[in-house]
Amino acid sequence: MPQIDSFSPIRPRRPNVYTGSPLDRMAERRADAAFIAEARAHPHAIVAPIWRTQSLFLGQAARFFSVAETASFSPQEEHWIFLGYWEQRPVFAVDLNQHEEPQGLLPGDGAAFADIRGLGGILPVGEASILAYARGLIHWQSRTRFCSVCGSPCVPQSAGHVMHCTGCGTDHFPRSDPAVIMLVLKEDRALLGHASRFPEGMYSTLAGFVEPGESLEEAVRREVAEETGVMVGAVSYHSSQPWPFPQSLMLGFHAEGLSEEITFHDAELADARWFTRDQCRNAEAHGFRLPGPDSIARRLIEDWLADEA
């Protein structure tokens, strides 16, 4: 596979959304029951509720519960997950999935449950990160109720960070699936695709999951070739982003296109085209739109646009 040493990295100009957590995760204290009980009793503990993947918002800000506010629906011990300390205050996620309706859970001040993806791009950095962390852990717990080794029920341990099998004793840990996401560049143009599951008119970077036995660079080249037939040479790492929708870790790259012709699309991709910087800067005028402002895909494009010599 050709390698081109002159392909210079495009550096991230600001942190990705869902990164920049203010939490000290204190992972080494999760199994300390006395420590966790003390944190639970803290008068100023912060609670991030998750109901059916949704977080609680008041206007355009996260709406956390105080511990006192959780008393009305008293979540069971197993539904609390310790996330860490935010300055001097412990932070917990609480899983409300067992409630059929969210109405009885609302604090009555106008706060409502909604998908973080609708607000992720404008939430304060720390809040977006905490809500994404909470959502990812609770999703993982909900999918780890039975042991993948022996099929017995699992129970949360270590303040929610381990799912322990009651049969064979295997401890299951939270998973993040690595996915490569790449902006392929050739001269002044970038390769963007429209997947059939995307909103109408949206073109984004190509992406795909890393397969077993594959390096990140190999995954980038394989995915681009599979989806568009374009050959990729040098691959340059940009940044990463937790993407708990439901459980990915996005690994972002710029990649050098060695060929231009888009020869085929796989079933997932409805269209792929080369776009100039001018087209990307004025996407609407050119009849398309870029991916959401919270996505690393958008950052890969924006940092390329800003990198023009």
Ligand SMILES: [Zn+2]
């Ligand atoms: Zn088991």
